[in-house]
Amino acid sequence: MVLNPVISKLAGKLVVLASASPRRLEILSNAGLRFEVVPSWFKETLDKGLFKAPHEYAVETAKQKALEVARRMPFKHLKTPDIVIGADTIVTVDGMILEKPVDKEDAYRMLSSLSGKEHSVFTGVAIVVCHEKENEEVDYQLIEFYEETKVKFADLSDNMLWEYINSGEPMDKAGGYGIQALGGMLVEYVHGDFLNVVGFPLNHFCKQLDLIYNRCTSSADQESVSVRLSHNSSHATSILTQPPPGLPAQSSHSPSSKAKHNPSSSPTQNSPPANYTHHTQNSSSANPVHKVKRKSSEGEVDESSWMLVNSLSKHTDDREAEFIYNTTLPLVASSGQVIELNVTEHEDSEPKKDDLQRIIDLMDGFKASKALFTASKMCVFDLLQSRPGLDAAQVAQEIKASVKGTACLLEACVSLGLLKSKPRACQKPVYENTDLSSHFLLSDAPFSLRGYIQHCNDTVWPLFSHLESAVREGANQCEKAFGKTSKDMFQDTFYNSQEAKLRFMNAMHSIAKVTGRAVATAFDLSSFKTACDLGGCTGAMAYEFTKAHPGLSVTVFDLPAVVEMSEHFLPLHTDNRVSFVAGDFFKDDLPKADLYILARILHDWPDEKVGILLSKIANACTAGCGLLLSEIFLDEDRRGPSRGLLQALSMSEGKQSSATDVTDNTLNNTCDILMCNAHS
Numbered sequence: 001m002v003l004n005p006v007i008s009k010l011a012g013k014l015v016v017l018a019s020a021s022p023r024r025l026e027i028l029s030n031a032g033l034r035f036e037v038v039p040s041w042f043k044e045t046l047d048k049g050l051f052k053a054p055h056e057y058a059v060e061t062a063k064q065k066a067l068e069v070a071r072r073m074p075f076k077h078l079k080t081p082d083i084v085i086g087a088d089t090i091v092t093v094d095g096m097i098l099e100k101p102v103d104k105e106d107a108y109r110m111l112s113s114l115s116g117k118e119h120s121v122f123t124g125v126a127i128v129v130c131h132e133k134e135n136e137e138v139d140y141q142l143i144e145f146y147e148e149t150k151v152k153f154a155d156l157s158d159n160m161l162w163e164y165i166n167s168g169e170p171m172d173k174a175g176g177y178g179i180q181a182l183g184g185m186l187v188e189y190v191h192g193d194f195l196n197v198v199g200f201p202l203n204h205f206c207k208q209l210d211l212i213y214n215r216c217t218s219s220a221d222q223e224s225v226s227v228r229l230s231h232n233s234s235h236a237t238s239i240l241t242q243p244p245p246g247l248p249a250q251s252s253h254s255p256s257s258k259a260k261h262n263p264s265s266s267p268t269q270n271s272p273p274a275n276y277t278h279h280t281q282n283s284s285s286a287n288p289v290h291k292v293k294r295k296s297s298e299g300e301v302d303e304s305s306w307m308l309v310n311s312l313s314k315h316t317d318d319r320e321a322e323f324i325y326n327t328t329l330p331l332v333a334s335s336g337q338v339i340e341l342n343v344t345e346h347e348d349s350e351p352k353k354d355d356l357q358r359i360i361d362l363m364d365g366f367k368a369s370k371a372l373f374t375a376s377k378m379c380v381f382d383l384l385q386s387r388p389g390l391d392a393a394q395v396a397q398e399i400k401a402s403v404k405g406t407a408c409l410l411e412a413c414v415s416l417g418l419l420k421s422k423p424r425a426c427q428k429p430v431y432e433n434t435d436l437s438s439h440f441l442l443s444d445a446p447f448s449l450r451g452y453i454q455h456c457n458d459t460v461w462p463l464f465s466h467l468e469s470a471v472r473e474g475a476n477q478c479e480k481a482f483g484k485t486s487k488d489m490f491q492d493t494f495y496n497s498q499e500a501k502l503r504f505m506n507a508m509h510s511i512a513k514v515t516g517r518a519v520a521t522a523f524d525l526s527s528f529k530t531a532c533d534l535g536g537c538t539g540a541m542a543y544e545f546t547k548a549h550p551g552l553s554v555t556v557f558d559l560p561a562v563v564e565m566s567e568h569f570l571p572l573h574t575d576n577r578v579s580f581v582a583g584d585f586f587k588d589d590l591p592k593a594d595l596y597i598l599a600r601i602l603h604d605w606p607d608e609k610v611g612i613l614l615s616k617i618a619n620a621c622t623a624g625c626g627l628l629l630s631e632i633f634l635d636e637d638r639r640g641p642s643r644g645l646l647q648a649l650s651m652s653e654g655k656q657s658s659a660t661d662v663t664d665n666t667l668n669n670t671c672d673i674l675m676c677n678a679h680s
């Protein structure tokens with residue numbers, strides 16, 4: 001079910017989040033948006049003194065973050081996004097703008113300035129809509145807005161402040177606190193959008209999308225859309241729209257054609273608003289034939305490069321040649337010179353460049369996955385976390401691999417945004433983790449996905465390499481991939497092999513930790529005092545539930561073989577509101593609880609087993625009980641999300657269901673059913 005039809009308007013578009021903030025990633029993916037993350041390299045160093053109001057600073061920073069990514073991607077990633085979203089969150093108190101603290105003392109200064117006071121949290125957001133023109137230039141059009149939320153802190157003693165600071169939570173957060181986690185304890189009240197404080201004003205964002213895609217469908221469907229930038233009120237909102245009748249001028253930003261358009265909202269007090277020229281782009285191609293245009297920046301190219309160009313020219317009506325070269329790819333000739341080939345397409349019969357890029361991305365997707373799996377398995381991210389700034393030869397030595405192979409792997413990771421490389425004069429570049437890899441790829445990061453990545457590499461990947469057989473036979477391919485039946489695999493995982501069991505538990509643990517909080521906070525559970533997480537494995541989800549709901553105790557119910565290992569996964573601060581009970585949910589009595597939780601369980605089992613489990617839950621429920629389901633539910637039209645449809649290809653005995661499949665199936669209205677979509 002898509003709650004917000006606006007989000008679905010972005011389906012099929014290359015949406016990019018220009019942010020390394022895990023909170024923004026979580027907020028947008030929980031809303032069902034599918035996007036890539038390309039953290040911005042824009043340094044947040046604008047002169048705050050130049051802005052009349054703090055929100056203008058946040059909006060301008062958000063805009064620069066988004067534009068930097070929009071401009072970089074066509075060159076670094078060889079693809080042009082459709083939409084880039086940038087955001088910047090700041091906290092303001094007593095006329096000061098607080099960003100992320102640089103160290104603990106800074107965090108202390110910030111938090112003590114907030115103690116006992118009301119302050120404002122502003123998140124500036126910029127949406128950059130990119131339109132590729134025929135001449136390979138890109139028009140960037142901007143929608144920018146901000147949201148303000150007022151937050152009041154309780155009086156905080158120094159002891160409390162230092163305890164909080166020493167938890168490590170403040171360091172990557174504006175104002176030095178995270179309202180969504182421990183920092184929530186400091187807060188007396190919040191007036192306004194909570195998610196705005198966390199880092200992204202989802203509601204306001206959806207309203208802006210609504211303006212773009214729903215209220216102005218006719219304009220958004222056109223090749224060219226224009227921008228109205230309004231700076232005439234303290235609310236610096238820009239609305240992307242074809243001019244409704246009566247509205248004045250609009251503007252288009254094209255940083256690639258700076259001579260024509262000044263960048264708007266320049267951070268100077270006196271600078272006038274942007275050029276408000278009405279810009280419409282001709283969508284038709286003037287040239288009906290393919291053109292191979294050779295550009296060479298300096299001097300002559302050597303013979304080999306000429307040969308390449310000539311052979312391409314000969315093949316301009318050869319489909320394969322067009323498909324390979326119908327994009328601007330920098331080709332490096334043996335002289336080291338870069339030749340750019342631009343092929344202009346015939347509008348009527350040839351595919352659009354964006355479409356070609358989407359196909360190429362799909363073709364390459366498995367290479368990117370495998371590069372991630374391999375770097376993770378070879379502990380590249382852990383190594384670069386403990387020793388940032390190693391070059392390829394040093395990394396190769398540590399991970400016991402060839403220098404050539406390691407250099408290729410590191411560069412591939414840089415291109416995927418997983419590593420940063422720092423060039424050094426006359427020396428090989430050195431590497432370090434990006435925020436993305438620090439958050440998700442380290443073994444010991446709180447949101448580590450390493451266990452799940454290893455599961456994808458060791459279990460999912462071999463199954464998918466037999467996809468053709470799986471499709472032909474309509475059955476899973478355990479025997480081909482592992483030489484074992486799925487029953488034997490199950491036995492191994494849970495009973496025969498300690499190592500297989502730990503690997504599996506580790507995978508489930510990591511995905512539950514990353515998604516747990518979103519599931520735990522998706523609903524108001526204040527009416528429930530006890531919960532039972534069926535198949536709750538290591539208890540990762542259960543701990544998130546107890547953290548989010550102080551009045552709730554959770555029993556984890558899982559197979560004895562799992563429960564006996566659960567102590568390996570105890571969190572640092574254990575919580576005696578989580579307990580473990582061993583049993584088989586198909587055979588044994590379920591522990592009594594007000595709320596039953598089934599997170600990522602149903603899709604594994606065939607219909608009859610799902611029926612058995614749900615009717616056992618129905619029997620265990622009394623009035624006022626609830627069932628919380630978290631799955632990658634299919635949309636009601638079963639067209640998405642592709643994550644669910646792709647998961648179905650593993651041909652496990654279970655299936656992907658829509659929300660109504662499950663509610664229709666069962667329970668005879670014995671309890672409330674709470675369903676949330678586990679996109680990640």
Ligand SMILES: Cc1cn([C@@H]2O[C@H](COP(=O)(O)OP(=O)(O)OP(=O)(O)O)[C@@H](O)[C@H]2O)c(=O)[nH]c1=O
Pocket residue numbers: 018019020021022023024039040044065087088089090091100121172173174175177178179180183197198199200
């Ligand atoms: C007040 C508050 C802030 N934050 C985080 O603070 C960062 C702000 O920094 P930013 O510069 O806007 O973003 P960033 O993290 O540096 O990422 P980027 O967009 O790449 O600049 C963002 O993360 C926010 O979630 C919380 O998680 N909880 C809160 O209660």
